[in-house]
Amino acid sequence: MDATGEKFTISLEVKQGKTKTEKQIKYEYHNPQGGSSLDLFSSAEQEQRQKEKSLKESQLNPKYRFENFIVGSNNRLAEAVGRAVVEKPGEAYNPLFYHGDTGVGKTHLMQAIGNEVIEKDSSKKVVYVSIERFLNEMIESIRTSKQENFRNKYREVDILIIDDVQFVENYPKTQEELFHTFNTLHQANKQIILASDRHPRELKNITDRLRSRFAGGMVADLQTPDYETRMAILQQLAIERKVNIPDEYLTLISENISNNVRELEGALTKIISLMNLGEDMTEEEISKMLQIDIESKRKRITPSKVIATVSDVFGVTAGEIKGKRRTSYIALSRQVVMHILRTQLDLPLERVAHEVNRSDHTTVLHACEKIDKMKKTDPRFKEKLNKCIKTLSE
Numbered sequence: 001m002d003a004t005g006e007k008f009t010i011s012l013e014v015k016q017g018k019t020k021t022e023k024q025i026k027y028e029y030h031n032p033q034g035g036s037s038l039d040l041f042s043s044a045e046q047e048q049r050q051k052e053k054s055l056k057e058s059q060l061n062p063k064y065r066f067e068n069f070i071v072g073s074n075n076r077l078a079e080a081v082g083r084a085v086v087e088k089p090g091e092a093y094n095p096l097f098y099h100g101d102t103g104v105g106k107t108h109l110m111q112a113i114g115n116e117v118i119e120k121d122s123s124k125k126v127v128y129v130s131i132e133r134f135l136n137e138m139i140e141s142i143r144t145s146k147q148e149n150f151r152n153k154y155r156e157v158d159i160l161i162i163d164d165v166q167f168v169e170n171y172p173k174t175q176e177e178l179f180h181t182f183n184t185l186h187q188a189n190k191q192i193i194l195a196s197d198r199h200p201r202e203l204k205n206i207t208d209r210l211r212s213r214f215a216g217g218m219v220a221d222l223q224t225p226d227y228e229t230r231m232a233i234l235q236q237l238a239i240e241r242k243v244n245i246p247d248e249y250l251t252l253i254s255e256n257i258s259n260n261v262r263e264l265e266g267a268l269t270k271i272i273s274l275m276n277l278g279e280d281m282t283e284e285e286i287s288k289m290l291q292i293d294i295e296s297k298r299k300r301i302t303p304s305k306v307i308a309t310v311s312d313v314f315g316v317t318a319g320e321i322k323g324k325r326r327t328s329y330i331a332l333s334r335q336v337v338m339h340i341l342r343t344q345l346d347l348p349l350e351r352v353a354h355e356v357n358r359s360d361h362t363t364v365l366h367a368c369e370k371i372d373k374m375k376k377t378d379p380r381f382k383e384k385l386n387k388c389i390k391t392l393s394e
């Protein structure tokens with residue numbers, strides 16, 4: 001009153017049937033006219049608080065979003081079904097099972113779904129958990145006799161997101177628990193999203209009933225990104241990190257690094273930190289820096305190591321691989337060698353042919369095509385091939 005010199009009354013209005021928060025009452029105290037705009041204001045505030053709470057409880061990382069997920073031919077279907085799940089959780093595809101090699105964006109995409117669901121409706125209960133954490137919490141709950149709490153935590157949700165489920169392979173008890181959690185949620189039309197490094201049919205040591213649950217909805221794979229997608233991802237990352245990186249540098253990374261997005265990020269980080277040191281680098285220097293990595297990796301793998309490894313995994317001898325015999329199994333092992341020499345060592349066609357005592361480089365082309373095809377259609381074979389590549393890179 002002293003401040004304005006005017007006289008006014010303060011009315012504290014208490015509506016019935018509605019509990020007010022301290023903040024609301026304080027607000028009305030200053031605004032006696034109140035009205036519906038006031039309720040709007042506080043409900044927006046409440047919504048925000050609810051959103052923060054839901055996010056925290058979800059164990060989601062808010063940085064993974066659809067907006068910063070680059071879509072390319074490698075992940076188009078996966079992204080589309082993810083968006084469909086956001087629209088109709090529990091209805092469209094249930095469960096949604098993502099699979100793909102490491103670093104292709106499974107975790108990002110799953111968390112983007114969770115974040116988007118909360119964004120749209122903060123009352124939705126979303127929980128993201130890695131299978132290891134699920135396992136650890138289960139063990140802890142048994143130890144402390146709080147199994148009921150554990151079960152409720154995962155069975156009373158709208159959307160359960162479980163990452164890296166391939167690790168259930170070794171844990172029958174976790175499989176059992178997961179199976180029951182799965183059924184409870186599925187029967188209540190609650191959404192389940194899973195990710196694994198393999199298709200459900202390629203998971204070993206899991207019960208058939210769990211396998212069939214995993215594959216019973218939508219199974220979508222994510223492949224390694226092609227050149228254009230790699231470029232777009234790098235551009236997006238540069239924007240996120242607020243650095244201006246010349247396109248030539250990004251091109252160099254995209255051209256040289258193709259395995260997974262995590263490696264792309266690693267190369268970008270390296271370049272950024274060098275740029276931060278102040279000096280402008282020439283394209284040659286960058287190229288050299290990336291090349292050094294690539295070269296040193298390649299140097300460790302020699303053609304004779306490739307032949308030895310493939311002989312081991314496929315159970316043929318090095319002599320047979322280099323020899324004349326054409327029985328289909330030996331021929332296949334030979335083709336695997338050619339494929340690895342091409343894709344992992346980037347050897348010229350003639351050189352690859354020479355390593356397996358062949359004179360015609362079209363044999364190499366034919367071999368690479370055949371292996372590429374088989375990789376897609378024969379999971380057992382793909383597993384063997386991957387085993388060779390993994391052994392070589394260790």
Ligand code: ADP
Nearest residue numbers: 068069070102103104105106107108233261262
């Ligand atoms: P995964 O779970 O398949 O091993 P992640 O989801 O952890 O792979 O992805 C590895 C990194 O690459 C993360 O930082 C992720 O944000 C990024 N990433 C992967 N795919 C994309 C994409 N399509 N667009 C943008 N970033 C991506």
Ligand code: MG
Nearest residue numbers: 106107108163
């Ligand atoms: Mg992951």
